[in-house]
Amino acid sequence: MAETEFAVVGGGLVGMAVAYGLQRRGHQVTVFDEGDIAYRASRGNFGLVWVQGKGAGMPDYARWTRLSAALWPEFADELKRKTGVDVELTQPGGLDVCLTDSELAGHVARLEGLRDAVGGDYPFEVLDPGRLRGMVPEVGPTVSGATYFPEDGHANPLFLLRALLGAFRAEGGRIENGGAVRVITPTQGAFRIETDRPWEAAQVVLSAGLGNAKLGPMVGLNAPVKPNRGQVLICERVQPFLNYPTVQIRQIGTGSVQIGDSKEDVGFDDATAPRVVAAIARRATRLFPLLENVRVVRAWGALRIMSPDGHPIYDRSTAHPGAHLVTCHSGVTLAAAHALVLAGWIGGGEPEIPYLETFSGKRFQLSSAA
Amino acid sequence: MVSGSNFHRLPEPEHKGLTMTFDGRTIEARGGDSVAAALIAAGVTETRTTPVSGAARGPYCMMGVCFECLMEIDGVQNVQGCMVQVREGMSVRSMAGARTVSDAGNTHGG
Numbered sequence: 410m411a412e413t414e415f416a417v418v419g420g421g422l423v424g425m426a427v428a429y430g431l432q433r434r435g436h437q438v439t440v441f442d443e444g445d446i447a448y449r450a451s452r453g454n455f456g457l458v459w460v461q462g463k464g465a466g467m468p469d470y471a472r473w474t475r476l477s478a479a480l481w482p483e484f485a486d487e488l489k490r491k492t493g494v495d496v497e498l499t500q501p502g503g504l505d506v507c508l509t510d511s512e513l514a515g516h517v518a519r520l521e522g523l524r525d526a527v528g529g530d531y532p533f534e535v536l537d538p539g540r541l542r543g544m545v546p547e548v549g550p551t552v553s554g555a556t557y558f559p560e561d562g563h564a565n566p567l568f569l570l571r572a573l574l575g576a577f578r579a580e581g582g583r584i585e586n587g588g589a590v591r592v593i594t595p596t597q598g599a600f601r602i603e604t605d606r607p608w609e610a611a612q613v614v615l616s617a618g619l620g621n622a623k624l625g626p627m628v629g630l631n632a633p634v635k636p637n638r639g640q641v642l643i644c645e646r647v648q649p650f651l652n653y654p655t656v657q658i659r660q661i662g663t664g665s666v667q668i669g670d671s672k673e674d675v676g677f678d679d680a681t682a683p684r685v686v687a688a689i690a691r692r693a694t695r696l697f698p699l700l701e702n703v704r705v706v707r708a709w710g711a712l713r714i715m716s717p718d719g720h721p722i723y724d725r726s727t728a729h730p731g732a733h734l735v736t737c738h739s740g741v742t743l744a745a746a747h748a749l750v751l752a753g754w755i756g757g758g759e760p761e762i763p764y765l766e767t768f769s770g771k772r773f774q775l776s777s778a779a
Numbered sequence: 780m781v782s783g784s785n786f787h788r789l790p791e792p793e794h795k796g797l798t799m800t801f802d803g804r805t806i807e808a809r810g811g812d813s814v815a816a817a818l819i820a821a822g823v824t825e826t827r828t829t830p831v832s833g834a835a836r837g838p839y840c841m842m843g844v845c846f847e848c849l850m851e852i853d854g855v856q857n858v859q860g861c862m863v864q865v866r867e868g869m870s871v872r873s874m875a876g877a878r879t880v881s882d883a884g885n886t887h888g889g
Contacts, residue, residue: 645846645857645878646830646877646878647877647878647879647880648876648877648878648879648880650880663830663831663877664830664876664877699880699881702880703880704857706846
């Protein structure tokens with residue numbers, strides 16, 4: 410006899426969005442959260458709700474990302490209504506500011522390729538330095554321009570996590586903090602979850618971030634995810650000067666400036682490294698010279714969960730029906746789609762979005778066999 | 780706000796007397812005082828308002844960690860008052876919300 414209908418393994422932004430989405434549809438869900446010994450990508454997230462540039466090589470990922478960005482306003486309203494937590498969503502459009510002409514040309518080519526791949530509807534704009542300066546007067550004198558996508562935005566990832574937890578609990582969901590899930594064993598029509606004690610679940614959703622690589626094969630699913638480190642600097646609160654989020658820098662409403670966008674392959678090391686921090690700061694001061702006089706008050710490293718092609722993996726096991734897997738490196742951007750759409754797919758009983766099958770982890774088995 | 784202080788100095792018979800100003804008012808300090816210590820000894824407990832809620836804040840941890848004691852010291856905004864020693868004639872002002880920022884001025888010393 411199963412103790413819970415769904416066991417969601419992992420209580421980060423991905424797991425909580427799916428868990429909340431299932432619970433609000435009337436399913437009975439228990440989330441298994443490892444605790445603060447875990448890598449906690451959701452606590453280190455940059456906070457962008459970002460569309461532009463995503464989906465090269467997989468147009469369905471571009472469609473999916475845009476769908477989530479479009480769902481975000483109603484999703485943020487719903488969370489506010491249910492929990493009182495304002496996740497600080499704004500979607501004024503986002504900028505990717507380039508320092509060289511070749512960098513800008515590369516970005517434009519990528520966005521043109523995406524526009525063609527999705528059939529023409531992909532409303533990005535290319536801004537020359539003059540137009541860019543009209544939108545953001547504080548931009549540096551050496552920038553080459555920027556690409557702008559009107560659906561981009563940002564939110565506060567910590568408030569989002571808090572709101573998801575609150576909304577999930579308000580709907581009757583349960584959270585177990587009994588440590589890591591070590592083993593999942595398919596039994597007759599159910600799953601045995603080994604954590605501080607054995608649990609019995611009718612269905613299981615793997616949303617354990619980097620832990621999915623190990624847990625997936627236990628239920629016949631493939632998620633060869635690897636860590637990719639990003640480092641983030643937080644500056645003191647200053648008067649607002651940046652009204653648009655950019656890929657590298659965003660300023661939140663209360664004044665803090667967040668700087669990031671480093672990418673490193675350093676395994677499971679989530680520390681900060683002075684060389685990278687310095688490079689991030691140097692680029693930031695070229696983009697916005699006024700930052701030279703602004704103090705950094707915190708820095709951290711966090712590990713993105715990267716699949717081999719960088720796109721999400723959504724899958725369900727054919728060998729062990731009832732086992733599902735969800736992973737991505739855009740837990741904020743995709744939170745709305747995960748809660749409002751993907752949870753319906755996982756829960757069954759609703760018309761499925763046809764292209765979700767595209768995200769199956771089987772694509773990596775095929776490529777490794779080739 | 781200024782009132783009698785809840786903090787009392789240890790008896791140190793020999794000290795160098797210094798004066799500074801806080802929002803234009805003269806504050807008596809001692810050599811070796813941090814700006815935050817001199818202010819709370821003088822009964823000043825509110826030295827800024829927060830950028831988030833506008834609530835009053837004052838020196839708290841006294842060791843450079845909490846960032847509650849941000850002040851404008853000799854024209855430089857958002858300086859931690861607990862990490863700067865009083866110098867004779869120093870001009871200290873309270874901060875209202877987030878600091879201003881521009882290319883031109885307000886360079887942090889050090």
